[in-house]
């Protein structure tokens with residue numbers, strides 16, 4: 001699936017996939033995307049917008065340095081959640097992306113956005129879904145829970161976003177081994193380095209190059225082999 005333009009791609013020249021990247025914090029995943037576009041690990045892709053709900057997100061600085069348009073709107077600026085949700089939808093519609101990438105975005109994406117961009121939103125989650133995911137599993141909490149449970153392997157998952165929390169079709173996963181002396185912070189960093197910063201750019205490149213198809217609740221990738229990711 002080449003996002004919204006799959007029907008045209010057979011007779012039209014492939015143009016760049018426009019992506020909007022939604023962030024809330026440090027933006028290291030955003031940086032991985034920017035770098036991958038720069039060094040051509042991701043092809044046929046341009047970032048049309050970085051959105052943050054948090055005015056203090058360092059991700060906004062990264063966007064500025066890379067010359068990418070950014071918008072910051074916090075739910076706190078609105079009287080109620082519905083008004084914020086409508087504003088977020090309008091921001092995204094104005095940017096008109098082919099794909100929305102949730103890269104450490106702590107805002108719960110409202111159903112009106114999921115519906116408007118059905119099959120065109122992806123998220124990076126720092127565990128091997130369906131472990132350690134769903135409501136309440138974000139940031140360091142994911143890694144705290146994994147260590148608490150004593151699992152030997154964790155990792156990261158890139159998946160399409162549907163109306164549930166971390167329930168959409170899985171695109172890519174990469175495992176990361178757990179060490180006995182790991183702390184949540186150390187594990188978080190290793191999962192970012194070894195998994196997130198690799199599979200998120202890879203998933204975008206696959207989508208940009210028409211290699212990803214959703215069939216039911218599963219994703220099929222043209223030319224996929226274990227070695228694609230490991």
Ligand code: GRF
Nearest residue numbers: 025026027028029104124126
């Ligand atoms: C990442 O661990 C991501 O998986 C999670 O939030 C973190 C964001 O980090 N959803 P960054 O802002 O990309 O540095």
